[in-house]
Amino acid sequence: MPVAFFWRKAIAGATLALAAAACQSNPETAETNAATTAAASPLTAGTWRGVLATQDQQIPFLFDVATDDGQPTVTLRNGEERLKLDEITTAGDSTTIKLGVFDAALVVRAAGEGKLTGAWVKYDAGKPYRVPLTAEKGAQPLFPVMADQKVLSFDGTWKVSFKDDTGNTYPAVGVFTQTPAGVTGTFLTTTGDYRYLSGQADGNQLMLSTFDGSHGFLFTGRQPGSTTPDNATRLEGDFYSGLTGHETWTAVKDANAKLPDASALTGMKSGQKKLDFSFPGIEGGTVSITDPKYKGKVVVVQLLGSWCPNCMDETNFLAPWYAQNKQRGVEIIGLGYERASDDEATAKRKLTKMKQRLNVGYDLALAGTADKDAAGQTLPQVQKVLAFPTIIFIDKKGEVRKIHTGFSGPGTGQYYAQQNAEFNKTMDQLLAE
Known part of the structure; x- marks a missing residue:
């Protein structure tokens, strides 16, 4: 993963009072409180659609709630990936869902029947990092699409160039699979990939997202100009990451697109053959x-x-x-x-x-x-x-x-x-x- 995204400066903004309270303590605090506070979790079994609201965008993701030995579990769904979260505690009206190995959590409370409100909180960001979150129970598409609209094909391999807000660029390869059910795929870069992406095609628009607990990504793409062709051949779009990360990207269809050899990007200094640490x-x-x-x-x-x-x-x-x-x-x-x-x-x-x-x-x-x-x-x-x-x-x-x-x-x-x-x-x- 390009390290730039791990070191975006988080900005503190006004968010839900619940989220602010959640970020004032480590997740272990909520766990301790839960041991002395009896409360019912707002998580009920079924499929939920969550939405992270950031940078005037919505990053959607799906998750399943189930019960294991009488305790709720949450499973994040990104394409074929399933990430099970089983560290869940409830204190008062607040439920904290720890996000696997990452020092982060979803902190939520009920907002009506089958609805949640709260925040995605990262405890190790160095500065307050809270992204408002809502969720609704029930089978729903990841992205809403327009009915009766001609959909272009984005299927295949793409030669991609990303540009950050400072003007720096880096190469990537996009690989997408499109079916009537939606679009899945990812972007490969010289430093890693953007993991399991899934979403929808809508007319000449492509929408992909992922949420793995450490990162919330949204990719939007579109074929410029006419929507007449059945297959898109050029794309331009935006990449949003968490609170502040933003890049633009362009792509051309290229079945032979590839990255530089990952084993040729760095090596040992002249005269050095062994590590010493x-x-x-x-x-x-x-x-x-x-x-x-x-x-x-x-x-x-x-x-x-x-x-x-x-x-x-x-x-x-x-x-x-x-x-x-x-x-x-x-x-x-x-x-x-x-x-x-x-x-x-x-x-x-x-x-x-x-x-x-x-x-x-x-x-x-x-x-x-x-x-x-x-x-x-x-x-x-x-x-x-x-x-x-x-x-x-x-x-x-x-x-x-x-x-x-x-x-x-x-x-x-x-x-x-x-x-x-x-x-x-x-x-x-x-x-x-």
Whole structure:
């Protein structure tokens, strides 16, 4: 994921009183209060449509409410993705839904039968971060569409260019699948993908959104000019992210569109072949690349952050891979780069939660803050850190053989499969040496 979006400056604005109260305390506070306050949750079983109101836009998302052992659970739905949320507490008229591994929550209360109001709250943003939220129960389309309107086809692969509000541009590839039920797909960039997007086509308009707990994204696109063709060939649109993130984008249909080689974007500095680091482990002690545990083994060093959805996608691949392959003489070290607002204890707590929820069996250490330049300073042998996540492949001699920038998650389909096949090919080659 382009790091620019992780570091947009949040602006404080007047929002719901409920949201303001929610942001004054850590989610653990609500959990403590809930232990002494008996209250009924406003969440009732069924499908709900939520809407985040930000930047004069509406970012819609769907979620299901169910009951597990007498307790409500919420499952976010993004295309084929299902994200189950089971840390839910109610105190008074306020219900807090913790958003998985992320230090964020939905804080809601009833607003009439089958309706909710509240906010999406991020506790680690450094400044107040509250996005007003409403939700309504009942099967509904993600985006409303006009009836009896000719719909263009946006299906296929697109060569895309994004431009931020400062004029900086970066390349991307859009991949969309369109059916009568709607449009799904994603955008791939050199630093990661925008995960599972879903939405609708309406005339010459394309509307896509996602909400994974850490990010709320809205993409709007349109074919300029005539709506006569059956297939769109050019697009222009806007990309809204959370409170303040905004970019524009243009695209042309191109079945051969591709990104630069992710393994050629950065490397080691001239004359450098080995990493040299020692960081505090999240379970005590230190984790050093020179530890005897790693000597003579193939080692994968993963740069990640618990705040980063692409990093969670990569970890969901690496954790089971390590469990199945560690006996082959391979180790993985996860280096965590957390929010600048976190103290060491808080950062370790977040990484520990991630380790537990994703069943991570390899070593994790706290390496620094979630800033590319700062991360580069913690690994001075590397030319530069371009993205979270990044993977560094080290051979049995302790020498760096390849650095892979970014990660294409399961929402990218064939690109995800190709990337993981390349990972396995690299590991097989290094293990065979």
